[in-house]
Amino acid sequence: MRRNALLSALAVATSLSCIGGAAAKPLAFTGIRLIDGLSAEPVADAVLVVDGDRIVAAGPRMAVAVPSDAEIRERPGHTIMPGLISDHSHVGIVRGVDIGAWNYTRENILAQLEAYTARGVTTIMALGLNGAIMPEIRNEAHAGLIPDADLFGVDRGIGVPDGGPPQAMVRVSPDQLFRPANADEGRDAVRAMKARGTDMVKLWLDDFGGSVPAKMQPSVYAAVIDEAHRLGLRVAAHVHDLEDARAVVRAGADVLAHGVRDKPVDPDFVALLKAHDTWYIATLALDEATFAYADAPAWAQTPFVRTALAPDLKARFDDPAWQRDTRASAKAQAARDSLATNLANLKRL
Ligand SMILES: [Zn+2]
Known part of the structure; x- marks a missing residue:
């Protein structure tokens, strides 16, 4: 239902952008469901008035005075809501079932921004x-030269030699990731990112379930965080485990880019995040996506999802053998456990 409502919102949003600026008369969308970000529940039978390129009124039908010269567009069954912001995405990594550096092209990234926009996500943090090519596309997006979602981004980000993120997983080219061997190289990496106009710094502190031999050394992440702060940049840390999250927040990381997924968070950790005002991005969908398509729930069959899938990905998700093998895999079970822990921790936090 929610996803269908979103699709309806897009239809309305599209007509808004089509008339943006050109309309001489105010426009009133009536009979809509309104998610205004203020009310606990969506407002049923709402009215939203647009004048030029501005929303000038929105609320329950009885509470909104529609200008007498307004053009009325009755849109029952449609929803209007603010654009969604994805605070942890990646662009240009995948294309269908394929992962690799060759997918980091302007064409693929623009297609992904379009796909986000078509589903109500209007701002992306890569x-x-x-x-x-990231700075160029970001600047065009900021300038409104790209009609789709606005794009912000961490430049390459800072990983570990022979460590996280595993090259076998991300398959990036050397110009997409720093892997500093020591604190000085970590500082150099931050300066290089700053010089290219990065919006933030990202580092990886995780051994990916023991699949890589080493995590980032404390001396390296301490130097990275210190250098970033010296240059006025905030730091987001990829973490999985509670003790890594605790350590990196103590070292000054501003954002935990994933939820804690190995064990329950404790009161000390809650107090630490409060004391540091740490931003917490749970990324629930990350683990869910590992098994959800194999479970083939009803939402995965909606047009909202199906129209987003490349043909090869659709074929994989529809393959009964793939579904069966995925459901039976250790990876899927680990992801289910990880999601359950993540959910419980998010609620506690
Ligand atoms: Zn990430």
């Missing part, structure tokens, strides 16, 4: 693994 949190690392970005190649050399």
Whole structure:
């Protein structure tokens, strides 16, 4: 239902952008469901009035005075809501079922921004693994030269030699990721990112379930965080485990880019995040996506999802053998456990 409502919102949003600026008369969308970000529940039978390129009134039908010269567009069954912000995405990494540096192209990134926009996501934070064309696309997006979602980004981000993020997983080219061997190289990496106009710094502190031999050394992440703060940049840390999250927040990281997924958070950790005002991005969908398509729930069959899938990805998700093998895999079970822990921790936090 929610996803269908979103699709309806897009239809309305599209007509808004089509008339933006050109309309001489105010426009009133009536009979809509309004999610205004203020009310606990969506406002049923609402009215939203647009004058030029501005929303000038929105609320329950009885509470909104529609200008007498307004053009009325009755839109029952449609929803209007603020644009969604994704604070932890990546762009240009995948194309269908394929992952690799060759997907980091302008064409693929623009297609992804379009796909986000078509589903109500109007701002994207690409949190690392970005190649050399990132600044150019971001600047065009900021300037409104790209009609789709606005784009912010961490430049390359800072990983670990032979460590996280595993190259076998991300398959990026050397110009998409720093892997400093020591604190000085970590500082150099931050300065290089700053010089290219990065919006933030990202670092990886995780051994990916023991699949890589080493996590980032405390001396390296301490130097990275210190250098970033010296240059006025905030730092987002990829973490999985509670003790890593605790350590990196103590070292000054501003954002935890994933939820804690190995064990329950404790009161000391809650107090630490409060004391540091740490931003927490749970990324629930990350683990859910590992098994959800194999479970084939009803939402995965909606046009909202199906129209977003490349043909090869759709074929994989529809393959009964793939579904069966995925459901039975250790990876899927680990992801289910991880999601359950993440959910419980998010609620506690
Ligand atoms: Zn990430």
